Amino acid sequence: EAEVAQSPRYKITEKSQAVAFWCDPISGHATLYWYRQILGQGPELLVQFQDESVVDDSQLPKDRFSAERLKGVDSTLKIQPAELGDSAMYLCASSLEAQFNYGYTFGSGTRLTVV
Amino acid sequence: GNSVTQMEGPVTLSEEAFLTINCTYTATGYPSLFWYVQYPGEGLQLLLKATKADDKGSNKGFEATYRKETTSFHLEKGSVQVSDSAVYFCALSEETSYDKVIFGPGTSLSVIP
Numbered sequence: 441e442a443e444v445a446q447s448p449r450y451k452i453t454e455k456s457q458a459v460a461f462w463c464d465p466i467s468g469h470a471t472l473y474w475y476r477q478i479l480g481q482g483p484e485l486l487v488q489f490q491d492e493s494v495v496d497d498s499q500l501p502k503d504r505f506s507a508e509r510l511k512g513v514d515s516t517l518k519i520q521p522a523e524l525g526d527s528a529m530y531l532c533a534s535s536l537e538a539q540f541n542y543g544y545t546f547g548s549g550t551r552l553t554v555v
Numbered sequence: 556g557n558s559v560t561q562m563e564g565p566v567t568l569s570e571e572a573f574l575t576i577n578c579t580y581t582a583t584g585y586p587s588l589f590w591y592v593q594y595p596g597e598g599l600q601l602l603l604k605a606t607k608a609d610d611k612g613s614n615k616g617f618e619a620t621y622r623k624e625t626t627s628f629h630l631e632k633g634s635v636q637v638s639d640s641a642v643y644f645c646a647l648s649e650e651t652s653y654d655k656v657i658f659g660p661g662t663s664l665s666v667i668p
Contacts, residue, residue, distance in 0.1 A: 444598075482559075482644050482658030483599065496655060531598050543589055544656065546598035 442466040444547035446532050452553045458520035461550045465534030474517050477529040522554045557582045559645050559659035567665045568635055576630040576662045578645035586647040588621055588628040593642045635666045
């Protein structure tokens with residue numbers, strides 16, 4: 441079964457350092473999402489891509505977060521500088537296209553701890 | 556704005572007990588509704604979905620019926636197993652918001668032998 445690949449699985453970083461996460465969606469999936477899940481809460485959308493274009497980044501803290509999907513395939517989410525409040529699970533998801541009734545396939549996530 | 560409310564957990568059940576996890580939603584139009592499940596240390600998996608009123612989604616013994624009159628999408632299973640222990644998220648997606656999915660806070664389920 442096709443999977444969304446994410447790396448690393450776990451990351452510990454010091455406050456004020458830079459950190460990056462990588463996601464490789466299911467082959468052929470045009471739509472890619474980055475979600476942040478704080479412990480004990482539901483995921484919240486950070487950014488949505490359609491191919492290489494950003495469709496929605498209204499909840500992305502742009503002073504420190506950036507996301508790119510240069511060739512419309514894999515994607516990188518970066519935080520610089522990291523803050524203690526950024527500790528969370530970062531989830532990547534993809535779907536064949538942006539259909540509201542389709543549902544997503546999620547990766548296993550990257551657990552970030554900022555110390 | 557759109558939102559999803561779930562019953563608070565944690566929920567603890569004995570094996571073979573009946574499960575209900577309540578979910579209600581607020582939406583401006585006609586959303587699609589989903590249940591996702593998250594096992595410890597893993598990402599979310601789509602469990603079931605319903606795309607219009609009175610639809611019933613089902614998978615792995617779980618069921619949920621889209622009730623527009625009560626804006627609800629309660630998750631049920633007749634006989635839970637230890638392997639069902641996980642966090643369950645109710646979610647909605649609306650065409651007018653370009654398919655952005657909004658998740659509820661999640662309900663943790665523990666099934667004991």
